[in-house]
Amino acid sequence: xxxxxxxxxxxxxxTTTLPLRTASLVxxxxxxxxxxxxxxxxxxxxxxxxxxADLGGAQVTVQWVxxxxxxxxxxxxxxxxxxxxxxxxxxxxxxxxxxxxLTSLACGLAPGVVxxxxxxxLQGLCGSVMIxxxxxxxxxxxxxxxxxxxxxxxxxMMGLATVAGPLLAGxxxxxxxxxxxxxxxxxxxxxxxxxxxxxxxxxxxxxxGEDPAARLDLTxxxxxxxxxxxxxxxxxxxxxxxxxxxxxxxxxxAVVLLALFVVSERRSAHPVIAPSLFxxxxxxVGLMIVGGFYGSLSAxxxxxxxxxQQGLHWTPLHTGLALLPWAAGTAVAVLLAGAVLAAKLGRAxxxxxxxxxxxxxxxxxxxxxxxxxDITVWKLAPALLLTGFGSGLVFVPLVDFILGDATAEEVxxxxxxxNAVQQFAGAIGVAALGTVFFARAGHxxxxxxxxxxxxxxxxxxxxxxxxLLLVGLLPKHAQQAHG
Numbered sequence: 001x002x003x004x005x006x007x008x009x010x011x012x013x014x015t016t017t018l019p020l021r022t023a024s025l026v027x028x029x030x031x032x033x034x035x036x037x038x039x040x041x042x043x044x045x046x047x048x049x050x051x052x053a054d055l056g057g058a059q060v061t062v063q064w065v066x067x068x069x070x071x072x073x074x075x076x077x078x079x080x081x082x083x084x085x086x087x088x089x090x091x092x093x094x095x096x097x098x099x100x101x102l103t104s105l106a107c108g109l110a111p112g113v114v115x116x117x118x119x120x121x122l123q124g125l126c127g128s129v130m131i132x133x134x135x136x137x138x139x140x141x142x143x144x145x146x147x148x149x150x151x152x153x154x155x156x157m158m159g160l161a162t163v164a165g166p167l168l169a170g171x172x173x174x175x176x177x178x179x180x181x182x183x184x185x186x187x188x189x190x191x192x193x194x195x196x197x198x199x200x201x202x203x204x205x206x207x208x209g210e211d212p213a214a215r216l217d218l219t220x221x222x223x224x225x226x227x228x229x230x231x232x233x234x235x236x237x238x239x240x241x242x243x244x245x246x247x248x249x250x251x252x253x254a255v256v257l258l259a260l261f262v263v264s265e266r267r268s269a270h271p272v273i274a275p276s277l278f279x280x281x282x283x284x285v286g287l288m289i290v291g292g293f294y295g296s297l298s299a300x301x302x303x304x305x306x307x308x309q310q311g312l313h314w315t316p317l318h319t320g321l322a323l324l325p326w327a328a329g330t331a332v333a334v335l336l337a338g339a340v341l342a343a344k345l346g347r348a349x350x351x352x353x354x355x356x357x358x359x360x361x362x363x364x365x366x367x368x369x370x371x372x373x374d375i376t377v378w379k380l381a382p383a384l385l386l387t388g389f390g391s392g393l394v395f396v397p398l399v400d401f402i403l404g405d406a407t408a409e410e411v412x413x414x415x416x417x418x419n420a421v422q423q424f425a426g427a428i429g430v431a432a433l434g435t436v437f438f439a440r441a442g443h444x445x446x447x448x449x450x451x452x453x454x455x456x457x458x459x460x461x462x463x464x465x466x467x468l469l470l471v472g473l474l475p476k477h478a479q480q481a482h483g
Contacts, residue, residue, distance in 0.1 A: 023141040025203040030134035032196045033097060036189055037127045040104070041069055041426075043169035043185040044120075045301045046316055046323075049309040050173055050182040057113040063236045063434045064117045066302065067427040069124040071232050074423035075225050076128025078272055082216045089133040090204045094197060096130025099123075101193025108180070108187035131419075137204060167327055170320020215270040223264055224272065227257035228424065235431035239439050273417050283414060285473045286402035287421050292467035293354070293398070294422050295429030296460040297391060300361065302430050303437050303456045304384075311441070311449025312373065325381040326388035333392025341393065346477035350401075353393025354468040360387030361461035368454050373446050401474055433459060 044051075048062035055061070084092050103123035110116035172184045180187060231254040234247035241247070265271045277283045308314040308322060333353070341349045363383030371379050403414050433456050438444075441452035 020142075022203055023138075025199065026141050026205075027138055029196055029200045029203065030138055032192065033093075033100075033130050033134050036100065036192060036196070037073075037131055039168060040123070040127070040186070040189060041073070041423075043172075044069070045305050046169040046309075046319060047173060047182040047185050048302075048305065050316060051116070054181060055110070055113045055116065058240055060236055060240050060434075060438070061113055062302070062306070063430055064113075065120055066298075066430045067232060067236060068117050068120040069127075070298075070423045070430070071228065071427040072121045072124030073128045074420045074427065075228055076125045077132060077420040077423070078224055079216060079221050080129045080132045082270075082272075083129070084133045084136060086216065088206075089137050090200075090206060092129055093133040093137065093204065094200055096126050096128075096133065097193060097197045097200060099126030100130055101190055101197065104186045104189035104193065108183040108190075110183075141205060167320050167323065170316045170318075170323075174315070174317035174320075217264075217268045217270050217272050220261060220264050220268055220272040223257050223261040227254045227261060230254035230257065232427055232431055235428065235435060239435045274414070277414050277417070282401045282474055283403075285470055286398060287418065289350070289398060289467050289470050289474075290402070290418065290421050291425040292463050292470070293391075293394060294425040295432075296361075296463040296467070298426035298429040299433035299456060300387065300460050302434055303453055303460075304364075306437060306444075307368070307449055307453040310444050311446055311453070312375070318377075322377045322380055323384065326384040329385040329388030329390075330392035331388075333389045334395055337393050337396040341397070346397070347401075347471060347474050348476075349393055349397045350471045350474070351468065353390045353397075354464050354471065355390070356386055356393065357390030358461050358464045358468065360384070360390055361457050361464065363387075365454055365457040365461065368450055368457065372450055 044065050048065060051065060052061045080092070080096075100123060103119050103126055106119040107116060107123060110119055169185050172188065173182060175184070177184045230250045234250045238244075238247040265273065265275065304323070305319060308319045309316065314322070337349060337353070341352075345352070360383050363386055364380070367375060367379055367383050399418070402418055436459065437452045437456050439452075440455050441448045
């Protein structure tokens with residue numbers, strides 16, 4: 001699931017504000033863009049088996065369809081904030097929205113697997129151009145006294161949108177509109193994209209806080225992009241090819257390039273990430289928690305869909321309905337955390353949420369092991385409810401800790417980094433634990449898929465336990481910067 005604040009490297013001083021009615025329309029456009037991105041990054045989980053059944057391809061096809069989008073989105077976020085400073089936020093938002101709409105159309109019309117994966121990659125890049133510009137614009141069109149109130153609904157809305165993705169996909173796949181099968185999950189973006197682009201053209205100001213002094217650190221961006229690609233490609237493709245020597249060489253090279261990126265950042269006059277952020281304990285520890293939590297969460301969503309559809313041969317609608325307890329638990333917990341628990345409990349809210357999520361994942365492990373092929377929606381429901389509720393308690397307070405003490409100069413790059421780490425962790429989770437699942441499941445018989453799901457649910461629970469231990473390194477309550 002995506003975090004509840006998506007922004008970019010924003011300037012310290014707003015350049016213009018708009019009347020509240022016009023500013024609210026800008027906010028509506030940004031919300032719509034975020035909803036399109038969040039739903040699109042999650043619907044493919046449920047549609048993956050249907051895509052493979054239609055277009056063919058190896059077992060890794062589903063992993064590539066998911067990881068191509070999230071990895072491209074994460075990598076694009078690294079540069080898009082700076083590009084907004086240089087080229088204009090309105091211009092890049094419109095460019096990103098137009099590109100996202102066209103690539104959604106291309107995904108929906110894809111004639112083959114390779115075409116779809118390329119289109120998903122371009123869709124992720126367009127999303128990464130669009131999303132950061134939107135909230136950067138919101139920050140400058142609202143008067144300061146109204147900004148926080150305007151953004152309050154974003155956390156719950158983003159949380160609800162993320163869990164709604166699989167349910168929407170199941171419904172669309174069941175309807176099979178005009179015989180489109182899985183293609184409707186992408187084609188539905190087209191009318192919304194056209195509406196959002198037209199509204200953005202009308203209401204977004206010509207200038208939105210650009211920084212003419214901004215520069216793009218091409219060396220840092222290149223090193224980070226190359227390191228990320230060298231890590232994801234072998235994780236997804238290695239098992240299918242029998243783990244040849246070059247896969248290990250690529251992963252080793254990724255570690256070297258990441259080290260060079262850190263050295264480059266320290267020496268750069270215009271670093272990709274504000275160095276001062278890494279002197280804040282909440283930010284560093286918080287990003288580590290994001291890595292473990294979102295890696296586990298993304299893998300869970302992929303594996304439960306693979307188990308139910310490809311292993312147990314449930315229909316997409318049946319699978320979507322089975323996930324309702326998870327969606328409901330997440331939605332209730334996000335609203336509860338946003339309204340009450342995040343502020344009152346602080347770090348304890350994260351402890352509570354992760355502990356409940358661990359209990360839910362262990363409950364899934366037990367349910368699969370105990371019921372086997374006789375498992376039903378009702379037998380899965382208690383564990384899925386716990387998993388969703390625990391995860392939902394984590395989203396809001398985690399962002400508060402990571403960005404709570406960031407200054408006005410740091411909050412933009414901090415939020416962009418948070419989003420990039422979240423998306424990249426999701427891509428790694430899908431790549432690594434998806435590979436574990438397919439390696440254990442082999443040809444995906446009922447028995448082997450159940451055994452593989454048990455293994456992955458156990459690993460995901462273990463990741464959350466490690467993440468739970470990291471929470472102890474955070475201060476008891478999120479701090480608020482004054483500068």
